Amino acid sequence: MSGTQQENGTYEAAAAAGELLRHLLTDRPHYRAAWEREQRRVRRGPAAHAGTGPGASAVARVLALHLWETGERADTETDLPRRLKDRVHRALTGGILSRETLEWFVGAFAMPAQDATALRARWAGSEEGEGSGGAGGAGAAAGQGPIAHTLTAPQFLPLRQRHRTVSVFERHVLGPDGAPLRHRTTRAIMASEDGVTAFPCRLPPGAVGVRVLRGARVTARHELPGSTPVLELTLPAPLAAGQIVSLEYEVAYGPGPRPATEYRRVAHARAENLDLVVEFPRRLRPRRVWWSTWDDHADGRLLSRSPAPLAPDGSVHRFVPALEHAAAGFHWTW
Template structure:
């Protein structure tokens, strides 16, 4: 592994490393950590694994523990994407015996030659009238695939969302779906029976989808939503998705009409979706495939705004 890293490369590699430790390599540290924090990596437990690898099997337990304490802060800074040297990244790879594919992805993220797999931003939360009144999340999205279609005039004509949600509480039976009525009209829903649309605020409306069955905690259900665009006025030449929550297994696909192909397309990340902070923070050229489309996969998107932007 050679080369140098940018601050963006360090952040992307650190976030992907954290995701790998939460999933693929979890069993190697989990037994030493706090098992009540199932969605967090225990930095001390991970540091212990690194210490055992660093010192070898000739050291005694107290030496492993002392070394783990010394490098705990290094582990934390690496996993939050703050500081991650080439040597530290290689230590993680070796200590956890990571696969060749995972090592290659980490190395390419670190040196800036790979597209992101995990994208975690620092977008401010939604302002609430009473910040102290926090409501418990009732569901989580474990898969979301977005399909965006443009017509011969370069304007969007329809959009399809396929997602899988999982209940975080018992008795989850109604799922909300929101949309901007000034731009789109809900065409159909699969995976439940939608209510009549009702207004939330301004042009933002919603439907309540009655699920096929009431879900218990941990149960999941697939859903599909299809919308058609009104195109009363030209829309901004981009498709972007914003989330304040943690989403997994995302795919964004934008398909262009063969009679109106773009001059350029870029995978784009924004600081926020709200003015005046809706500025581009990163842009990377994307090539059309044989279907006149661009596709991007993300394993995790959290507290961030991302998508595609194009020019005709």
């Protein structure tokens, strides 16, 4: 590995960390408020349009203010925000991300330990906890390490999997009635063989459609026995083995018969760097929430659970370094 790669982790890990960083700055209200405040100053106009991501100039100003306040940079360096802009842009777009820059983000946005740990783990390509405390079950759920081999039987896979997930960010949003409303996924996949042309997206129960936001287009829908519909998301160009591409898509749900009580994430082949968020409606918050593992993809037995506190914005969050042949997620009571 070259010196540059040693400084920045692997390119794959830097891209995964940049992807998570971009989503954190967009989705966490506290972080978003910080860069939107600077964005208003940069633009000298109204606030950024709803739904837009963080601008490099605004984020660079947040970092510069932090470095001036901590004394890491002299306040006479008035051009510091401009000099940081390119570095910020590279970090947020999955390019170069040094450990120094990562720590500037952690300090400038006053990130709590959970978010900081998730970012550092992605940057390092870390799989902390593997081999210490076992694979699945209670130990895996209670800790922060990988979760593996909780499933007692393999789930039916309607199409052969020709990729592996190297990074995934999922935000599961419940509507005012407590039923699923939408689910947004940003996923980086690596081809396991040459000639991978599409990603098979299996619709969850109750889903009515998928809107692809980036990285692919829907080209086919398969109705297969023993499975919910599977959509073929065709990539812009075929992938060679080891090549990585990033996809972003949003699943919409129809009206639910009753409020949901769980969100379960299942992996058969190994999936790495999972960042899972469930967002509860403002006027319908659960009484209790647990982080849990199960022995089945849909029903089965609850193997373990540990309390999962709600954030001030009404969401719960968990970073999992790896999930393999396992089912894990959140369940709650209203």
